[in-house]
Amino acid sequence: MKLSGPGKPLETDVLVVGSGMAGLRAAIEAKRSGLKVLLVDKSLLGRASSSIYAGGLGLEILPKYLPYHGATEKKFADYFNGTIEQVFKKMLQEGVSIGWGYPYIDNQRILMTVACDYKLRQDELRDFGVEDPYSQHFIGRPVSMGAPIILPMIDYFKKIGGKTMEKTVMTDLIRQGDRIVGAIGFEMGRGRWTVILAKVTIIATGGCAQVYKRTYSPTRITGDGYAMAYRAGAELWEMEMVGFCNWTIAEPKCPQWWIPFSYGRVSGKLRNGLGEPFFERYAKENGWLGPKATLSDNDGMDKRYGKPLTEMDHYFWRACSMEIREGRGENGAVLLDLRNVPEERWYYENDGITALNEMRNFDWKNRPLHIAPAAEKQAGGIYTDEYFKSNIEGLYAAGEAGPGLSMPFCIVSGASAGRYGAWYSREAAPVRLGDEDMKWIEKRQEEARKILSSESSGMGDPRSIKKDIKETMWNYVGTLRTEAELDKGLQELDRIEKERLPLLFAKDMRGLREAFETINMVTVSKAIAESAKLRTESRGMHQRLDYPKEDNANWLKNVFVKTLQGKMQLFTRPVNLIWEEPE
Amino acid sequence: MPKILLKVVEESCIGCEKCAEVCPVLALDFDEEKEKAFVMDETACICCRQCLEVCPVEAVILEGAFTEKDILMDSDMIRRRHG
Secondary structure, three states, X not given: OOOEOOOOOEEEEEEEEOOOHHHHHHHHHHHHOOOOEEEEOOOOOOOOOHHHHOOOHHHXXXXXXXXXXXXXXXXXXXXXXXXXXXXXXXXXXXXXXXXXXXXXXXXXXXXXXXXXXXXXXXXXXXHXXXXXXXXXXXOOOOOOOOHHHHHHHHHHHHHOOOEEEOOEEEEEEEEXXXXXXXXXXEEOOXXXXXXXXXXXXXXXXXXXHHHOOOEOOOOOOOOHHHHHHHHOOOOEEOOOOEEEEEEEXXXXXXXXXXXXXOHHHHOOEEEOOOOOOHHHHHHHHHOOOOOOOOOOOOOOHHHHHXXXXXXXXXXXXXXXXXXXXXXXXXXXXXXXXXXXOOHHHHOOOHHHHHHHHHOOOOOOOOOOEEEEEEEEEEOOEEOOOOOOEOOOEOEEXXXXXXXXXXXXXXXXXXXXXXXXXXXXXXXXXXXXXXXXXXXXXXXXXXXXXXXXXXXXXOOOOHHHHHHHHHHHHHHHOOOOEOHHHHHHHHHHHHHHHXXXXXXXXXXXXXXXXXXHHHHHHHHHHHHHHHHHHHXXXXXXXXXEOOOOOOOOOOOOEEEEEEXXXXXXXXXXXXXXXXXXXXX | OOOOEEEEOOXXXXXXXXXXXXXXXXXXXXXXXXXXXXXOOHHHOOOOOHHHHHOOOOOEEEEOOOOHHHHHHHHHHHHHHHO
16 A cells, blocks of 8 residues: 655644544634634544534533433523632532543633633534534434534534545644644545644544543544644643543443433442442442432432432442452443333433433343443643643644543633634744755655555554553553552553554555554553552542542642653643632 | 344445444444445444434445434423423
8 A cells, every 4th residue: 555645735824633523613713713724634524522422512511400300401501690700619619620520630720711601602603503502412313412513513614614634644743843833644535645734733633532441432532632742742731530431331232332321320220249239338438428318229319329420420430440349340340220210211311212222232121231430531631721722832722632621621622722823823933844844754654654564463453452552551540540550551551562563554544544543542541551650649530549538738730741852751730729729 | 122233235335434434333344455334343333323424325224223203202301391
C-alpha cells in the first residue's frame, strides 16, 4: 500500500481537529467571526461520540431532576435561578463540576465560565438549527440521542462556508518554536500524506476510555488529541481522573454497554456473588446514605439510599470493585437483580427500552444480570486556561479533549475556544514552513510508510496490541489503585512500547489509522498510570487503596504531565481557590 | 423483547465503509479485500441505528429492537409527563 504526497500544504486560519459537539461548536464560532475554518475528522463528521451521548444536555447539570420524576423544561430552568455565584457553588458542591466529582481541584475560573455561559450556549443551539436543545430524549432515538443536535450543526457549519475533511487522520501537531502552526497526517480516501497550516489549532478529539478493556466509549475514542498535544510539548492535567460507571453489562452475549439511567435500572437490587446486599454495608460504613434513605428494595435507588444518583456514581463502582477484588463477585462481576422490576418502569422513558434491548440475549426476568464497572470518560485532558488556550501559542482545546468533561462543558469550551482562537488568529503572524519543518514532516511520513511496509505478525497487529493495552490498564490502572499495581502497569506499558510498537504493521489506510491509535493509546495510558501513581490520596474518580482518604492538607493540587527532553515528566501546581475552598 | 437481526446484504453493499465507520461497538466491520462491510459481532449491537442512517443503498438490515409499539408507547408516556 502506497502513501503518496504530501502535496502542497493546505492553508486555513483555524484548524479544528474532531467534529463532535465541542469541535463543531468551536468551528461554527470561528467561522461566524469571518475566518477560514477547516474542520477535520478521522472518521465521518459528527458520528464518533457526541452523536451517541450528546442527548440530555440538561441532565448533566441537574442531578436532582431525573427523568422518571417527570422533569420538564421549567424544572431545568429552576436550577439556574439565583445568581451566577449561587449556581457555581451548587455545581461545585454537588460535584457536578466540569470534572464530575473531583472535589475542589477544579479550575474555578473555568467552572465559573461554565456556570455563567451554559444556559446561554444551550439556548443558542437553536440558531444552528437544533430544534429542541432541552430535550432529554429525542423521541424515537433511544440510543443515538445526540444526532438531532449534531447533525443540524454540521449542516449549519457547511452552510456558513465552513470547510470539512472526513477520514483525515491527524498524527502530529506542527511546532515552530513556541507556536503550533498546524498539523500533519493522512487522508484515508486518497492514501496521501497531508500538511495543514493554520494560525490556530483547536483540538476537540474527545476522551480516551478505549484504553480500558471494559469501556462503553465508542471504538474511535483513543485519546489521539491528548497524545498529539503531549508530543508537541503541551501540558496534560488530571489524567488520573478517569470516570468509571458501575452499570455496565458483563454478560457474554450482551453488548458491553452501560444500562442507561432509567427507572427500570434504578429499581434493581445489587447483590454480590453470595447473594448479599453489599452496597448497604459500604454505604453505612462510609456515611454515603442520605438522611431520608428508606433502604427499601421497593424504592428506586435514589430514594433507597437517600441521595441523587449522580452524587453516588463513584460510590457504586467503588463498592462493586471492592467486592469483585475481594473475591465476592461472580465471573468478575456483581449482580443486578431485575426480576421484580414492574414492567411499566422500563417504559417510563426510552432509556428503559434501550436497556431492554441491550439485555435481549439474557433472561433477566428469571436470573440476575452480571454487571461490572467500565471506563466511560476522562475528566482530565489537555491543560488550558479559562480562554481554553493551552500552554503553547496557537493551540486550544475544547470538550473532553480539554481540561474538563460533560456536554455543557463541550458547548461552552467549544464556543470559547472558537472565539478566542479566532481573535488570536487575527493577530498571529502568517505561517511559513522552514527546511527543518519539511525534514521533520518527511521523517514522520517515512515512519508511516514503514508501518505500511512492515510484515504482518501477531506481535505487530494493532488490534492485538490494543487488547494488550486494554487488559493492562484494566488490571493495573483500574478503579481501585495501589502503587505496586501501578508500577506493574507501567512495566507492561513499557514492554508494549519497546517490544510491540516497533513491529506495528498495516495493510491499508484503516489499518494505518488503527496503528496510530495504538501508538497514542500507549502514550495516554502511561500518562494516566503515572498521574495515578503521583497522586497519593483518593479523591472522587481517583481511588487509591493504599491512600484511601482525601487529603486536603497535601493535595489541593493538580497533577501535570509534560514531555521534557524525550521523557514523560510529572509535576504539580497548587489549586487556585479563588472563590470556594473546602471547610 | 425480541432478539435483533443485524445483517449486511452483501450483494447490495457498495463498499463505502460508512456503516463500519459509524458503528460505535464494532458490531459492523469492513473487509478491505472483499471491499464489503460485514457483521463482526451481532451481540455487540446497541441499536443506535447510525448504520441504517448512513448506508446509501439500504444494504444494512437491523430488525427486532425498538419496535414501533415500543417507541409509540414510550413517546406517549413522555408526552403525557412533559405535557
